[in-house]
Amino acid sequence: MAIDPSDILLTGRVAVVTGGGEGIGRGIAEGLTAFGAKVAIWEQNPETCTSAAKAIGALGIVTDVRDSEQVDAALQRTATELGTPSILVNNAGGVFRSPLLETSENGWDALYKSNLRHVLLCTQRIARRLVEAGQPGSVITVTSIEGVRAAPGYAAYAAAKAGVINYTKTAALELAPHKIRVNALAPDLTVTEGLLRISPDGLSPNAGHMIPMGRPGHVDEIAGAAVFLASDMSSYITGQTIHVDGGTQAASGWYHNPQTGVYQLGSG
Numbered sequence: 604m605a606i607d608p609s610d611i612l613l614t615g616r617v618a619v620v621t622g623g624g625e626g627i628g629r630g631i632a633e634g635l636t637a638f639g640a641k642v643a644i645w646e647q648n649p650e651t652c653t654s655a656a657k658a659i660g661a662l663g664i665v666t667d668v669r670d671s672e673q674v675d676a677a678l679q680r681t682a683t684e685l686g687t688p689s690i691l692v693n694n695a696g697g698v699f700r701s702p703l704l705e706t707s708e709n710g711w712d713a714l715y716k717s718n719l720r721h722v723l724l725c726t727q728r729i730a731r732r733l734v735e736a737g738q739p740g741s742v743i744t745v746t747s748i749e750g751v752r753a754a755p756g757y758a759a760y761a762a763a764k765a766g767v768i769n770y771t772k773t774a775a776l777e778l779a780p781h782k783i784r785v786n787a788l789a790p791d792l793t794v795t796e797g798l799l800r801i802s803p804d805g806l807s808p809n810a811g812h813m814i815p816m817g818r819p820g821h822v823d824e825i826a827g828a829a830v831f832l833a834s835d836m837s838s839y840i841t842g843q844t845i846h847v848d849g850g851t852q853a854a855s856g857w858y859h860n861p862q863t864g865v866y867q868l869g870s871g
Contacts, residue, residue, distance in 0.1 A: 624651025630822025
């Protein structure tokens with residue numbers, strides 16, 4: 604079986620991108636559209652949902668993916684207007700600082716629902732449709748580098764992101780007999796509207812030294828990995844988490860000394 608350039612194309616396929624109103628989600632929605640997919644954006648914010656859908660030429664459905672009834676309604680509308688989705692990108696998420704000794708039950712539940720519960724709801728609903736129709740599919744979930752390293756002050760968020768990684772492995776095994784692949788993408792610092800609202804320069808003073816490639820990522824670089832995982836180019840890849848992070852995960856604490864440019868471990 605020879606590789607063909609057309610294997611990367613998504614022509615005629617239907618994709619759902621949750622949290623696609625801005626940031627990484629919007630970048631992925633644009634990427635999938637550029638490679639031929641018909642995209643539905645499920646986004647909680649009505650303004651960004653409408654603007655992103657209009658700019659991309661996607662179907663925008665205002666949806667809180669933490670709510671199973673809204674997920675069911677969004678899926679029904681997507682299937683009616685575009686067809687059965689065979690690509691799902693679980694991108695929706697949220698984070699706030701929550702130190703261990705101060706985390707409330709409500710805060711823990713909020714972070715769980717924002718980062719993990721919807722992954723089950725959306726994956727389960729779309730996978731059921733694919734299994735019923737006998738169609739193959741690709742599920743891609745955006746996790747984080749915080750899912751594989753300690754994150755002081757963000758324990759609940761990191762736990763949810765780690766849960767996504769293990770859920771990805773387990774779901775991949777359960778859905779493999781149905782030809783549905785399940786993978787994840789783990790970004791580190793990526794320039795998005797949210798980051799720019801916090802840091803207009805998009806980069807903390809030391810970020811360039813902490814990331815081996817010397818810069819934050821761009822949403823298009825996450826989108827490129829998502830297009831690959833959605834396409835037939837990755838037909839034998841499932842259960843994997845790909846770190847799109849400029850080498851941060853591989854560095855494991857090594858960073859460029861800002862004075863010498865030489866790698867050193869930790870702050871010493």
